[in-house]
Amino acid sequence: MSKINKGKEDVERSEWMFKNSISIIILVFMLFLAACSDENEATSNDDQSNKEDAEVAAEEEKESIVDQMETVIQVETREDMKKQQGGTLATDITLKMELEDSTEEQLNTEIIKELKAEFKKITEETQDPTEIYKGFIYLLGSHHYKDVIKKAEEFEPNFEEPFLPDPGKSEEEVKNEPEKGKAIILLDASSSMLLSVDNKVKMDIAKEAVERFADAIGQDNEVSLVVYGHKGSEADADKELSCNGIEEIYPMGDYEAAAFEESLSTFESKGYTPLAGAIKKAADMSQDFNENVTVYIVSDGVETCDGDPVKEAKNFVKDSEDRTVNIIGFHVDQNAADQLKQVSEAGNGEYYSAESADDIKTTIEKAWLPSSIDLAWAFTKAPDSWEKLAEYERFDENLNQIKDIIQKEKERYDEALQILRDEELVEQEVTDDIRELIYERYNKMMDLMRDFRTEKIDEIDGRAKEIRDRVDKWTEEMRKRKEERGDMF
DSSP states (O other), rough: HHHHHHHHHHHHHHHHHHHHHHHHHHHHHHHHHHHHHHHHHHHHHHHHHHHHHHHHHHHHHHHHHHHHHHTTTOOOSSHHHHOOOTTTOOOOHHHHHHHOOOOOOOOOHHHHHHHHHHHHHHHHHOOOOHHHHHHEEEEESOHHHHHHHHHHHTEEEOOOOOOOOOOOOOHHHHHHSSSSSSEEEEEEGGGGGGGGTEEEHHHHHHHHHHHHHHHHHTTSSEEEEEESSSOOSSSGGGHHHHHOOOEEEEEEEEHHHHHHHHHHOOEEEEEEHHHHHHHHHHHHHTOOOOOOOOEEEESSSSOOOSSOOOHHHHHHHTOOTTTEEEEEEEEHHHHHHHHHHHHHHHOOOOEEEOHHHHHHHIIIIIIHHHOGGGGGGGGGSSOOOOHHHHHHHHHHHHHHHHHHHHHHHHHHHHHHHHHHHHHTTHHHHHHHHHHHHHHHHHHHHHHHHHHHHHHHHHHHHHHHHHHHHHHHHHHHHHHHHHHHTOOOO
């Protein structure tokens, strides 16, 4: 090929490659522009979608305020009050704050700010007074009605149960009962009495039972209370102190309820169990007594001070047929039960087992009380007018808490109404209607509380009457029993 032709071909080839390169560059550029356009379009679409979503969310939020207000319950019953969920802006208002006797405004600056914003949303959607007032309750209603009303509903009259021992004793049982005399109660206060029975400390159960027993037997007998095991501790170093720590805390004499109750508060369970020493103490106290003497022991365990309680029980009764030793074994094991039975047998008395609080109460009432004929005084134990009045007042303490919450809630609504007026979010006619609704709700709730009080007063009176009827029935049975025996009542 000639050099001229070859050069020509080189030129043509160069031109072709140049043209192709330009085409490729243009193509790449066009593809880049297209991609950018798609991305911008997608971004624009996303922005538009987000904007629409935000508008929808804002609209839903705006609607939800009024929608959620529909959950507000119109109060017609006490149950309606208990169902109130409480205001969204009142969550920090504690029960203590609701019950405080204060005339200060309840809404702080932050709550007022939020309240204005919420009122603006509500009033933009509705000017209906009833709907706006629902907003008051939705935002500022109390959270505490359920708890305080439930507490008041659970109130029960707390009248003392009268002693009404089983009148169905045979003439032989009545004949064999001890005559009036002296009673010495020996109460075990050793450390084991700190254990629990029926979710209550054994010592507390025993004290309550002994107090009730003394109240009954003390009507016809002189009474003494001796406690043992209340000195020192369980430690070896304290054994001598504890075993010698036997104390007459209620001196032998006429029964005085207040003084006897006070004596029971002067000690706690602590140490060893000097049962033998306690019986010997009763014997020493009785040396100069001419009357019949009965020892009543409440114990939950065996002798732990190396004494011989069986021997001491025998010594106590050996010189007199009018002396006995009766024992209640309170929640004891078999070993303790066996020993306590031996002690009661040696003391010409009876042993009774009590496994629970109810058992010890039943045992004392039906086994240890003197002749039911001698307990006709029990009819005076039925609740009198003063005792009923005390129960009325005790219930009113609970009821007044509910009333205080109603009052504080109304005061918040009054403050909110003033804010609504000051912000000029509604017409004067609307605020007047809302004010009327506030008073209607307040009066309705106070009426419910008056009805509630009447209900509880009837319950208290009914309980008092039930006790009175039971006492009257028992007294009548006693009268029949005495007539059968030819006695004058």
